[in-house]
Amino acid sequence: MGQDRVVWYVAAIHRASLPDGDNDNPPFLLRLPHRNCSLMARFDGFSEGARRVLDAADRLAHDDNRSTWDSRHLLHALWTDESRAAELMRQAGLTQSALNTGFPLASIAPDRRRETNIVESTVDYDELLRRQQSLLGASRRIAADREDIGTEFLLAGLLAVDADLASRLAQIGVDANRLASASADPSLDAAEPIDVQIELRSAAVVATDEMDTSRVLDAAANRAREGLRVVEDFVRFVLDDAGLSERLKTLRHRLRVELESYGGADLMLARDTQHDVGTQIQTATESRRESPRSVLLANTRRVQEALRTLEEFGKRIEPTAAAAIGQLRYDFYTIERAVYGSWRSRERLQDAHLYLLATDGMCARGLGPAVKAALAGGVDVVQLREKNLTDRRLIELARMLRDWTLAADVLLIINDRPDIAALVNADGVHLGQDDMPVREARRIVGGEKLIGVSTHHLDQARQAVLDGADYLGVGPTFPSVTKSFSEFAGLDYIRAVADEVSLPWFAIGGISLENARQVHEAGGRRIAVSSAICSADDPEAAARQLRAAVASAP
Incomplete structure (x- = not known):
């Protein structure tokens, strides 16, 4: 070719x-x-x-x-x-x-x-x-x-x-x-050159520890948000507590605001889940939850630990936000106690519907016969309410009631006196708004004793929940012969507490067999009475009828 x-x-x-x-x-x-x-x-x-x-x-x-x-x-x-x-x-x-x-x-x-x-x-x-x-x-x-x-x-x-x-x-x-x-x-036809002033600056190299800090903050933020959501779902669906749900929602919002100071959503740019060694580590307890309570406890601890990590590592980025997250952690401790306390009290008081306030002066046949008859009639809780006795006499009565209530498997509460409650090994103490704070009473009676608090409006009820009360007295509902009030919270207060509070509570004040149905219709499932039983000709029959009224009301 x-x-x-x-x-x-x-x-x-x-x-x-x-x-x-x-x-x-x-x-x-x-x-x-x-x-x-x-x-x-x-x-x-x-x-x-x-x-x-x-x-x-x-x-x-x-x-x-x-x-x-x-x-x-x-x-x-x-x-x-x-x-x-x-x-x-x-x-x-x-x-x-x-x-x-x-x-x-x-x-x-x-x-x-x-x-x-x-x-x-x-x-x-x-x-x-x-x-x-x-x-x-x-x-x-x-x-x-x-x-x-x-x-x-x-x-x-x-x-x-x-x-x-x-x-x-x-x-x-x-x-x-x-x-x-x-x-x-x-x-x-060359394009007109652009007259620009270019200032060359040395680029700040992102140090490895900065990326590591962002990874830590991103992971901790995820744990905190996830844990808060689980706790909120527990409060919302298990406790059915609107008040605590609102507090948790507010806390989540506050956390989101503070996380913006750390970089907000941009933190996830440092995320490297595929190479996170922690994703392959799991203990035996993490793979199972025995009860809703165990779910609650696991996630409250997760939130606390995550908030602490956010606080400590956040100090490298924005100290002010870190301090705010530290306060969030303290606020969550209070909410955690209220949530757990509500759950525990619901379990301990789930069968307690009829509460007797026993005062010797209100009992036509004397305190002893009236209380014994009430126990036979089905009361679930007895409170020894004596304002004018000497300590010696009060202790004698308390020990006597302790023996009777133990025999009947009924709870004994001492009014106003945590020291007497601890001394006679009562099941708890009840405090009024003018008595010592819950935290002081708790130091005397310990963590296992019940502490009840009288409340007369919704703010007092909310505060008592956060203070760590185990149950509430809610009233006065009607005029009472045992105690005089210038104002009555009435059935509206019963409805408000029923809508918001999951902590066990007893409607109190002038409740009798005749008006117990109204209390139930307003949302009250537990009642506390005094003269309706103690002043009755037949305290046992009165107790039995009231117990049946509470249990059978629609």
């Missing part, structure tokens, strides 16, 4: 004909050069961009089943390279759709892909070399003394050597004269 010819063999070959072929795959095209020759003249002086465009034009021709490129391939290569030439073409009015319309590139027909005969395609090598040398020479002449001949000069050379190109460009709306002038002297 002559030295002035270049031969490309185009063969359709099945993969099955290759050593590792696959008979199920369709045939493909394989081009093999007959001899190694350069189709391009020397690239000396041309920019990397210009060389890249010439290579791209050759690939486009190759894909178009041509042995060499023509003006169409070079125009497409200049356009897709997003070079200076492409910018000039856009300024002259060229668009992608216009380029595709005016200079289409034919694809290889599907039936050609299935041919199995070897096809020889030849081209006059002298003509090929002449065209390319002419184009490159024209580009060099237009570029004059420039050391780096860019893509704009390739475009100018193409317009200079292809006589038909200008008219074909005009047909698709391109200003060929402007394009020729601009490409020959690119400075004419």
Whole structure:
């Protein structure tokens, strides 16, 4: 074959004909050069961009089943390279759709892909070399003394050597004269330089410990939010306590506000869960929960630990927010005690519905006979309420009632005197609004004793819950012969407490068999009485009737 010819063999070959072929795959095209020759003249002086465009034009021709490129391939290569030439073409009015319309590139027909005969395609090598040398020479002449001949000069050379190109460009709306002038002297249409003042600053390298801190804060924030949600769900669905639910919701909102000072949602950018060694560590106790109580305890501890981590690591980022989160932790301790206390008290008092306040002066037949009869009639709690006895006499009565209530498996509460309650091993103490605070009484009677608190409006009830009371007295509901009040909280207060408080509570004040149904309809499920039993001709029958009224009311 002559030295002035270049031969490309185009063969359709099945993969099955290759050593590792696959008979199920369709045939493909394989081009093999007959001899190694350069189709391009020397690239000396041309920019990397210009060389890249010439290579791209050759690939486009190759894909178009041509042995060499023509003006169409070079125009497409200049356009897709997003070079200076492409910018000039856009300024002259060229668009992608216009380029595709005016200079289409034919694809290889599907039936050609299935041919199995070897096809020889030849081209006059002298003509090929002449065209390319002419184009490159024209580009060099237009570029004059420039050391780096860019893509704009390739475009100018193409317009200079292809006589038909200008008219074909005009047909698709391109200003060929402007394009020729601009490409020959690119400075004419060069974009106006932007006058900017650039100040170089040394970039602050994000230290490893900063990323580590963000990872810790992100993980702790997740634990705190998740734990708070579990505790809130427990309070909402298990305790059905609107007041404590509202407090937990408020605390979650406060936490979200403070976390914004740490970076908020951006903290998760430091998250790397896939490589967190802690995700693979799990103890036996983490995989099971024996009761709702165990779920509560596990998640209250999770919240406390997470808040502490947020506080400590947050001091590196925003000390003020860290201090606020520290206060959140203290506030959560109070809520935790109230939640757990409500749960525990509900369990201890779940069967306690009838509460007797026993005063010797109110009992027609004496304190002893009245209390024994009431125990036989079904009271669940007995409170020794004596204001004017000496300590010696009070202790004697308390010990006597302790023996009787233990025998009947009934709770004994001592009014006002935590010291006497502790001394006789009563089940608890009851405090009025003017008596010592719950926290002081708790220091005397300990954590296992019940502490009840009298309340007369909703704020007092809310505070008693947070103070750690185990049950509430709610009233006065009606006028009473045992105690005088200038104002009565009434049934509205009963309804308000029923809507908000899950801690066990007893409606008190003037309740009798005649009005017990009204209390129940207002939401009261437990009642505390005095004269209704102690002053009755038959305390046992009165107790039994009241117990039945509380239990059977709709």
